[in-house]
Each structure stands twice: as C-alpha cells, then as structure tokens.
Amino acid sequence: MISIHSKKGFDLNITGSPLPQTSPRETPVCVALLPEKIPFVKPRLKIKEGSQLQIGSVVFEDKRNPVIQFLSPGGGTVREIVFGPRRVIQKVIIQLDQEEERVSFPSYTDSQLADASRASLVEAILKGGLWCLFRELPFGDIPDPDIEPPSIIVSIDSREPFQPHPAVYLKGKADLLTAGIKILEKLSSSVHVSIHQDSDMPAGLAKGIVTHRVSGPYPAGDAGVLLYRTKKASAENRAWHISGQDLLLLAELIRTGQYPVERIVTLGGSLAREQLHIVTRMGAPLPHIAGENTGDPPRKRYIVGGIFRGYIAEKDSFLDLYATSLTILPEGDEKELFGFARPGSDKPTHSRTFLSSLKKAPFTVDCGVHGEQRACINCGYCDDVCAVDILPQFTLKSALAGEVEESLAHGLLDCVSCGLCTFVCPSKIDICAVLKGAREAYYKEMQD
C-alpha cells in the first residue's frame, strides 16, 4: 500500500454532520431520472408519458454514443416528462407500481467472472445501464467503452463534507467491493483503490485491495488529486474513476443480474430535521429523504451533491443518478451590522482573522457570500488550499484573458473543481467557476 500525503486543502469544520447510522425509508410513491444533471450527455428518450417500465427498462440513451443507456430506477408508469428551457429534459418521473417488475440481465458467479473477457463484461455493464458510473478525467465525461484506460481509480472516501462514510455504505459489503475491483481489473490493467487515512478500513475487505492510503484535508481523497500525486507521464491523464458506492452497484449488477436501485445517501446540514445516513431508492424524491413537507419556510437551501460541488435543488425535486447527499443549509441572506469589525468567535473561516480560528468546535455555516466581489488582491489564499497546485490566482487571470495555452500549462486540467479557491477568496471571486468554464470550453473545442 502506498501512502500519499496531500498537504494543501481545507477541512471545513461545520455543524450538521451526518451520524454514522442508517435509517431506512419506506418505498417512495415515485422516483425520477434527471437527464439534465448528467454532464455532457445528449439524451434521446426511448419512452413516452404513460409508458410502462420495469426496473431496468431503457429510459433514454446518449445520442453521442447510443450504446450508453440509462435505465429506469423503478417499475411503473411514466407519470410526467418535464422539459426545461430549450426543451432540455429535466425530469422523467415514474409512478411506482405496488409490485415492481424487473428486467433481468446476465449474471456472473465468481468463477465465471474470473474467466470473463473484457468485451463481455463491457457489454454486460453497458446493457445493465451502469456504464455511466465511470467518469473520465479530467472532464468528467462518460468514457468510451472501446478504449482501455491507463488506470481506473476507485475513491472510497471523497472527504467532501457530508458524503456517506465508507464504514456505513461498505458495512457487510466488503465482498461486493472485492468483486467490483475484480471487474475493474478486467477493464484496465491498472486499478488504484484509495481510502483516506482517517477512515476505518471496512471489516472483511480482502488484503491487498486498497492500493493507496491518502492523508490530508479535503480534497485529498479525490480521484483527481490521487492521479495528480501519482502520475509520472502524460499518458496517465485520461484515467477513469468511479466512487466506492457506485462500484458496489456495478458489482451487484454483475453478480445478481439485476439493476440495483438502492442508494445510501446522507442527510445533513444544520437545518436538516435529522442528520444521518438514509437507505433509499435511486432517484428518490427529496422531500422523502428530508423527511419533511415542501411547505417548510423558504429560507432553507437544499443542496444535492455536497456543499462545495453540488447544485441547488428545488425542494420538490429528486436525487439525480450520482447524488449521494442532501444538505440543508440556511440561506444566510441577512445583513450584518459592522460585520467586518466584529471579533467573530463563531464564523467559519480558513483565515486567521476571526477569533473562531482559535476554537476547535464546529460552526454553523450558511450560504451567504459574506462580502461583495472585488478585484483580485493577489493574497494567494487560493493557492494555500489548492491540492493540485494550479496557482488559481494566476490561472484565473489567464483563463479570463482567454489564454488557453497558458491556463493549460498551469495545470487547468488537473483541477478537480473542489471549490476551495472560491470558498477562501476574500475578494469573493468565483474562481472555480471560471476555471470550470474554461475547461468546458476547451473540451467542447476539442470535440468539434
């Protein structure tokens, strides 16, 4: 096992962290697929409103590569297809039947798996609709199944605040994880499995499975950071990655021949009714997870996918395919008199300019910007927290100036979009968004 230390980063110590306990939820009335939230995909619907679906029926495919399919997370009737501006498909809502039917896929026993060819496994994953769980660095697109990646990175613990604890989602599933890694080894000659030092190694995990033990603050556990820390040559850049929990889904599909629909998600944040792990369905409605009505006071923000990388979800929306957390935070839109001159013993901050930096206790965080946007003053705080050393303050300027070559030389594509540069910036510049925009523009240009 290789130890990797990533010094830069920041662990935000805030209240509302989910307890390592699980609470099951009853089956929801309906589930949904959110094609809009799957990056880069151009969906082509295969169903209509009113269509009858089984768990595992094809709902839509990617126009760019139709072998990549997205399957129904529930058995029942398509209740509604919600279109957004310019007819982007936002939601496909499926009303669940009492008795849900399942499509069955080929299953593999351990010995069959050992003998299976790469092509047959790829075929099985594609047909089973879970190819989309793989992502290709650095852009995060779904990879081309015909290409063998330089490596596949499994990050068991992303360290982003409020994501499921590996100890919880791996409980009793260590053999499934082992099987999952066996599958990955068929797909690529090099499989890296990383776990954070602070996480307990799940019991029953086969020896030698974990290849990298990472330490350091968020985003140390991120696949992109691991790649940055380990790569020796440019050929390794296009590695694939998959999260620990997603790998379990993959292994379940291959072993049982059934499309897996169970998800463990965290419910966290200071305004969540309870803070714990919830066993629920893929695509479950958010009110179902939050355990409260949508009629609650409006000054709460629902964040799906983490406080640094997630998106604001409407309170009646659903979990997207990749989502593993729902965080409920106060909006924080109150003005604060003489805020700049207060000692601030309860302010979450990376700097040392508040009394709170002397305390160890967790603080309540809100979604306020806590200031107004100003020009960059070159304080370099963003560089202090950048785990992949891209010098955000300089890359920001080259990206804004449209200097693509310069940005790339700085390591724009190594950026893992952890959002910390945006978080710490005293000038309140959304650095991460600028870098992400520059990266996406470059990706688009490459594809055309």
Next chain:
Amino acid sequence: MAKWHPLFEATESFFFIPGLTTQADAHVRDSLDVKRFMSFVILALMPPFLFGMYNAGYQSNLASGASLTLLPVVLKGLLIILPLVVISYGVGFFWEILFAVVRKHPISEGFLVTGLLFPLTLPPTMPLWQAAVGISFGVVIGKEVFGGTGRNILNPALTGRAFLFFAYPAKMSGDAVWAVVDGVKAGAVDAFSGATPLSIAGLANAQEKIEAVLKAADYPFIKLLLGLYAGSIGATSALLCFAGAALLVVVGIASYRIIIGGIAGVLLTGYLLNFLAGDSSSAWLSLNPFYHLVMGGFAFGIAYMATDPVTAPGMDKVKWVYGFLIGMLTVLIRVFNPAYPEGIMLAILFMNLFSPLLDHIEIRLKIKKRVINV
C-alpha cells in the same frame, strides 16, 4: 441616480455585510472579505499612528518650548496630524468615488489603507495642499489609471509620497521639516536641531563612527528603536512598526517571507559593507547594520508597504527574494547615494516593478515540474 450606486453601495457596505447569497457551487464561503482584510491593516497601523500623533505633538512642543506633559502634547499632535489624515481621506475618496462612478466599478476597501498610510509617511509640517496633491497623484496615477485596487503595479501611498519627494523636495527633506514650530520663543528653538538620524549620519566624517555621532546628537540606539524623535509621522518608532508587522503576520494578512527577507537583506548587506570599510571610506560602511533597521522609515516600509499583496509578488519563494532585495536596496541607497538620505521608498517602488518578473520566473520553474496535461 443609478450612476451614484457605487457611492451608495460603499456607504451601505461600510455599515453592513450585505446579505448576498451564493447562486451555485461552492455554496458556502469564507467569512473573510476584503473589508475585513483591509481593516486588519488599519488596526495594525494604529500603534504607529497613535504614537506618531503623540510624537508630532511632542516634537512640536519641544521645538516651540511649550509644555511636554501628556495632554498638551496629545492635543498638539491631534492638531497637526488630524488635518493631514482628513485631507488624505477626503481628497483620496473624492478621486475614488469619481472613478468608481465614471467607470462603474465598486469602491474598493483598499483605499482605507492607502488613505491612512499616506499621511503617516509625511513630515508633520507638510502643507495641506501639497498633501492633497500627493494623495491625488497616488490615487489617480498610482492606482486608478490601471483600473483600481488590485490592478495597480505600484503602491499608491508610496507613489504619492515619491511624487511629493521629487516635486517639493524643500518640504520633504532637510532639517526644518520634521517638527511643527510655532510661537517663536528664542532660545527654545535653538535647543532643537530638528535633524533626523539619517541626516546626522549622512554628515559624519570618514574617521568618525556613526554610532558615536548619533549618540552625541542624543540619538542612542534605544531612542531610535522607540521612536521619540523627529521624523515622518508614523515611521519613527521601529518597535511599534515591527509590532504591527507581527500582528499582520499572526493573522495571515502580511507575508512573513517579505518582512523577514527584508530584515535579512538589510543585515546581510550591512555586514558585507562592514567588510569593505577602510580608514578613509565613508562612515556609513562601518555602521552596525542594526542601526539600518531602526533609522528612518525602513521598519514602517517593510511592515506596511512592502507587504501590500497587490504590488508584491504572489509566489512564496520569490517573496523572500523580493523582501531581501528591498532591504538590500534600502541600505545601498542610504550608503552610496548621498542625494537621498532615505532609501526604503525608492527600494519598494523599484521592487514593485520587478514583482511580475519575479512571479513569472517562479511560475515557469513550477510549471516545468508538472506532468503536462492537455
């Protein structure tokens, strides 16, 4: 009315942290903003500012033969310093607001610091109109023509001071400018020389020791460190300037690399010059380098001016180089250029120009080590 929005916004945001919320990821933001960042510099400026006020009153009363007890001295100091500060902030803000309104950008908090730094670098006798001209030059040419705080290449307060230094040398140098003398009382004035330690040191003959000359002129080392002598308003007390620097380093606003680099630059250059000293060479060469730290404006400059993040390099390693070269240049200007008794101002402005180059070099070296990812 809409064009006055920057003014409204500045006034409102002086009192309130506005209730803006994030619109996308990252959803949470640090509680620190530029206003608090700059406020800490103001806070760190308070010791030299308050002491400077007291000292200006003390020197004035000393020169005028008036009472040296606390209250009259403080009142006198207030009378001398407050108009300068008011003029600096008033005229500076006028330009800030004008540019903000015309160019439709928000008023940056950076000026809060510039507006206080600038008067502290002036002699107490500075005519108010000249101070107004100086801050105007500093704000307009030093900053606003480049697009405002964050985009300037030179420290605006020092740019203003440099302008005054070259435009009105009679009011910025010599022995007569460092204390306000009023109500001429013969005799008392004679007892007061008004010469600064740097100018006394500059007059020392080759055979003399500067330390001894200073001591003879009643400027022992400890007095230079504590600062109760005539000089630029905020810059006489090296001790308080270093205390302010320590505060800024502790809260992570100022770079310790620049400050320590600067001190190292002064000491190392000073010691190297000691080796060059011969019997007939200038008395400066054999000066104990620690005197360079406490004389003149070095402490003030390295603590508050050189650490301005906008005009200093952004990369960590070259901050050492930047600080070191500021210290070195300060000593070289003092020792080898008799035309300028003080070197820190020009040293910082000169190194400001080199910041982008220093950054460029370190970035190139860093990029070379990366595995290319395109």
